[in-house]
Amino acid sequence: QVPLKESGPVLVKPTQTLTLTCTVSGFSLTNPRVGVSWIRQPPGKALEWLAHIFSNDEKSSSTSLKSSVFISKDTSKSQVVLTMTNVDPVDTATYYCVRIVRGAALGLYYFDSWGQGILVTVSS
C-alpha cells in the first residue's frame, strides 16, 4: 500500500463548496503510469467514482456530476484537490483518495492503493 491521505472539512452546509485535498507519498505525481482518483461512498451504499487526474494533466470526471466536480493537482506539493460546488445532503459520504494505475493495454486502469477516507457530512 502506498500512503494517500485525505484532508478537508468534515461538515459542510448545503450550497457551499467542498474542497478536499489528497497528499500522496511513496510515488510521484509526475509518473506517467499512475494518477489519483477520488471515489466516494455514502453511508451503507456502494462506491461511486468521481474523477481522476494523471501526470500529463489528463483528467476525467463523473458525467452525472461533471458540472459540479473539479480535480486539479499541485505536483510540487504532491497534492491532488477535489472541488465540489453547490453540495447537497445527498453528497454526505466517505471520500476516498485512491491511486489509479494505467495498464499497458488501452483502457486498462485499476485502483491499487486507497486512503483511509474522510467522512464528510452535508447539513445545515
Added chain:
Amino acid sequence: SYELTQPPSVSVSPGQTATISCSGDKLGDKYVSWYQQEPGQSPKLVMYDDNKRPSGIPERFSGSNSASTATLTISGTQAMDEADYYCQAWDGTTGVFGTGTKVTVL
C-alpha cells in the same frame, strides 16, 4: 449511463466456493477489477485485468470475464473472506462500480 449489476448477497459455507457475478452490457469487451471491503475498512484491490491477482492476494481468488458477465470466484472460502465485494469497469474514461455483493460465510 453504463451500469454494473451484482447480486446483493451471497452465502457460502467455510471451505466451499463463492461465486460473485457482475453483469453489464458487453462487459466482456472491457477490463474488470474487483475490490474487497471489510467492515469499517477502505476497499482493497483483489483482482484486475479480469483475472490478475495483485501481490499478496491468495490463490483462492480467481476471476473471469466473458460476454456480459464477469465473475469473481473464491475457492475454499475462509471466514476472513466475509466482506463486501465490488466489481468495476470503464465506460470510456468514466469509472463505474457495481452495486456490491455482501459475502457471508456461514
